[in-house]
Amino acid sequence: MDPRAGAVGVSALWNYVTDNLGLIGERTLQHIAISGASLGIALVVALPLGLWLGHTGRGALIAVNSSNIGRALPSLALIALFLGVFGLSNTTTIVALAALGIPPILTNAYTGVREVDRDVVEAARGMGMRGSQILRDVELPLAAPVILAGVRTSAVQIVATATLGAVIAGGGLGRFITDGFAVHDTAQILTGAITVALLSIATELSLGGLEHAVTPAGLRVRRGGPAPPRLSAADQVTEVA
Amino acid sequence: MSPGDPYFDWDWTFRHLDDIWVQLYNHLFLTVLAVGIGFVISLPLALLVVRRRALYAPVTSAAGILYTIPSLALFALLVPIPGFGFSVKTAEVGLVSYTLLILIRNIAAGLDSVADDVREAAVGMGYSPAQLLFKVELPLALPVIVAGLRVATVTTIGLVTVTSLIGVENLGQLILDGINRLFNTPLVIGAVLSIALAIAADLALLGGQRLIAPWTRVRGRSA
Numbered sequence: 001m002d003p004r005a006g007a008v009g010v011s012a013l014w015n016y017v018t019d020n021l022g023l024i025g026e027r028t029l030q031h032i033a034i035s036g037a038s039l040g041i042a043l044v045v046a047l048p049l050g051l052w053l054g055h056t057g058r059g060a061l062i063a064v065n066s067s068n069i070g071r072a073l074p075s076l077a078l079i080a081l082f083l084g085v086f087g088l089s090n091t092t093t094i095v096a097l098a099a100l101g102i103p104p105i106l107t108n109a110y111t112g113v114r115e116v117d118r119d120v121v122e123a124a125r126g127m128g129m130r131g132s133q134i135l136r137d138v139e140l141p142l143a144a145p146v147i148l149a150g151v152r153t154s155a156v157q158i159v160a161t162a163t164l165g166a167v168i169a170g171g172g173l174g175r176f177i178t179d180g181f182a183v184h185d186t187a188q189i190l191t192g193a194i195t196v197a198l199l200s201i202a203t204e205l206s207l208g209g210l211e212h213a214v215t216p217a218g219l220r221v222r223r224g225g226p227a228p229p230r231l232s233a234a235d236q237v238t239e240v241a
Numbered sequence: 242m243s244p245g246d247p248y249f250d251w252d253w254t255f256r257h258l259d260d261i262w263v264q265l266y267n268h269l270f271l272t273v274l275a276v277g278i279g280f281v282i283s284l285p286l287a288l289l290v291v292r293r294r295a296l297y298a299p300v301t302s303a304a305g306i307l308y309t310i311p312s313l314a315l316f317a318l319l320v321p322i323p324g325f326g327f328s329v330k331t332a333e334v335g336l337v338s339y340t341l342l343i344l345i346r347n348i349a350a351g352l353d354s355v356a357d358d359v360r361e362a363a364v365g366m367g368y369s370p371a372q373l374l375f376k377v378e379l380p381l382a383l384p385v386i387v388a389g390l391r392v393a394t395v396t397t398i399g400l401v402t403v404t405s406l407i408g409v410e411n412l413g414q415l416i417l418d419g420i421n422r423l424f425n426t427p428l429v430i431g432a433v434l435s436i437a438l439a440i441a442a443d444l445a446l447l448g449g450q451r452l453i454a455p456w457t458r459v460r461g462r463s464a
Contacts, residue, residue, distance in 0.1 A: 076402040192317060204305075
């Protein structure tokens with residue numbers, strides 16, 4: 001093995017990146033646009049449904065199990081199945097990603113609202129609040145951290161899986177990887193891989209920060225208490241790469 | 242036949258049954274290997290973070306960052322490394338790294354769910370640390386550990402399809418073949434079989450748990 005391979009790789013990568021800054025920017029924006037559209041659709045479908053199911057306590061089976069079913073759908077298979085409907089286009093990617101993004105939001109919106117202390121809801125009702133007021137002013141704020149955790153899971157999954165959109169000739173950062181594989185261009189492969197990895201991590205961290213910001217102060221104290229919290233079932237992973 | 246036909250071609254399917262069978266077997270093999278190796282790495286790490294609680298956050302954060310990297314990007318990062326390339330080894334290293342977060346968190350949560358009273362009773366009865374682990378803690382943690390194994394297995398089955406993009410043979414190859422030729426039949430077979438495999442593996446693990454730990458049947462949790 002050439003001992004200088006690493007060094008050559010780095011300079012080749014640098015050259016590729018500096019030569020293609022415009023393309024990298026363009027595909028990054030494309031990646032964000034595809035992911036944003038998918039997340040938007042997923043939110044519009046899953047959030048009202050999850051909140052309503054949680055508020056009324058109906059449809060527990062669907063709401064809770066949808067993430068389990070969602071996990072069993074391999075992302076590449078899902079994109080492939082929508083290919084038959086929408087053809088080789090970004091629409092296929094967007095619809096498939098939206099379908100992939102719905103379960104975590106639905107499950108967490110349902111669970112978040114359901115887990116709000118029933119005494120608090122009863123107190124609100126006793127104070128004369130209507131159902132919609134309870135949902136908006138009591139359940140929603142208290143459930144916000146759990147709901148946003150679902151949105152974060154969904155968003156990271158969407159940004160990550162948007163990479164696969166390149167396989168069906170769609171846009172996004174995955175193109176650098178698939179094109180790089182095709183012509184055995186390591187610099188191009190690494191450019192795509194590193195950029196999309198950073199984008200995913202940035203999505204995770206920024207939405208994690210938002211989650212912390214919307215956590216009501218009263219709930220935050222419990223989390224950061226002096227004793228390290230025992231690990232609970234809530235700690236179990238619900239995301240998929 | 243013309244490419245892009247919407248219908249399902251049974252003729253093609255019967256002519257390629259051997260090939261489909263081999264890809265299904267490859268898919269299962271890659272999955273079992275990845276989850277198996279992942280478990281062997283995760284068990285000691287989980288034991289460590291449960292005993293040294295301060296290590297929990299750094300270990301799971303590191304595994305979490307690995308988990309956040311898109312699968313195709315992770316494989317792409319590994320491919321240029323000398324000795325990796327477009328190989329099963331590259332696929333397995335990537336697949337194993339995705340199981341770590343799920344397995345470490347669930348094994349740790351399982352061990353943590355064992356009541357202190359039970360632990361103290363076992364120690365009082367003269368159990369050695371190893372006996373305590375294998376005869377008390379692990380059996381009691383089994384439902385949560387199996388829940389983790391189920392999530393890891395189902396997730397891995399999905400990710401294996403992506404390894405077809407680095408040339409690894411599995412059901413994903415049928416999907417790619419379908420995409421490249423705009424031919425629905427292999428695409429649908431690959432997609433449907435990988436989903437079916439995920440569901441079957443999930444049920445098999447749940448069944449296995451009930452077989453070796455019948456006491457979990459009533460209060461057994463699923464992921």
